[in-house]
Amino acid sequence: MSKRKRQEEEKYITIGRFYDKIIPPFNKSKCWIWREVPTSGGYGIFSLNGKSIPAHRLSWILHFGEIPTGIEILHSCDTRLCVNPYHLFQGTQGDNVRDCTKKKRNGKSRGEDHPFSKLKDEQIALVVKRGQNGEKYKNIAADLGISTISVGDILRGNSWKHLTGGVVVRRQRPRTTPEQFSLARGIFQKTGNISEACRVTNINRGSFYYWLERS
Numbered sequence: 577m578s579k580r581k582r583q584e585e586e587k588y589i590t591i592g593r594f595y596d597k598i599i600p601p602f603n604k605s606k607c608w609i610w611r612e613v614p615t616s617g618g619y620g621i622f623s624l625n626g627k628s629i630p631a632h633r634l635s636w637i638l639h640f641g642e643i644p645t646g647i648e649i650l651h652s653c654d655t656r657l658c659v660n661p662y663h664l665f666q667g668t669q670g671d672n673v674r675d676c677t678k679k680k681r682n683g684k685s686r687g688e689d690h691p692f693s694k695l696k697d698e699q700i701a702l703v704v705k706r707g708q709n710g711e712k713y714k715n716i717a718a719d720l721g722i723s724t725i726s727v728g729d730i731l732r733g734n735s736w737k738h739l740t741g742g743v744v745v746r747r748q749r750p751r752t753t754p755e756q757f758s759l760a761r762g763i764f765q766k767t768g769n770i771s772e773a774c775r776v777t778n779i780n781r782g783s784f785y786y787w788l789e790r791s
């Protein structure tokens with residue numbers, strides 16, 4: 577077996593173990609609570625290749641990829657045991673401290689008031705404009721130095737709603753059908769190759785994980 581294929585397979589096994597440790601349902605807006613005993617700091621913990629890794633950090637890696645050095649994964653929901661990828665965002669150690677202090681002082685902040693918010697009002701306007709022009713989320717995200725998921729959240733009205741007024745752009749690509757997904761999952765289970773399964777069935781990786789969470 578090639579190294580890449582083995583890595584894909586290991587990742588699939590890890591994903592399976594990861595989801596076994598979460599209390600369902602895997603709803604995008606609700607917290608996904610880790611079912612095992614937390615660390616003294618209150619975080620979930622996962623054992624991977626003989627090492628312990630905080631469960632919310634693993635969730636980030638599985639859904640979005642590697643975490644750059646020195647970057648903390650923070651919770652927008654303030655629930656340390658939560659591993660819902662949609663409730664996580666990147667920040668620095670300093671952000672974490674400032675966030676705690678600010679939340680204690682002011683309650684939850686939003687939008688630009690948020691201390692580690694990367695975006696400013698005019699950047700949100702730019703995301704909206706480019707989104708409405710039909711540009712790819714990926715390209716907008718790369719230019720602004722934010723994640724594709726953040727761009728999607730803005731354009732779907734899940735974040736910065738007070739600036740955008742709600743849903744700005746309707747879904748870009750055709751919806752993945754249940755048949756398409758079950759075909760992709762079948763190929764994946766047989767071959768252990770996510771890329772191949774997604775390529776053959778013409779669905780993107782994000783949709784595949786999204787459906788996997790709900791299957």
Ligand SMILES: [Zn+2]
Nearest residue numbers: 607653658663
């Ligand atoms: Zn949460």
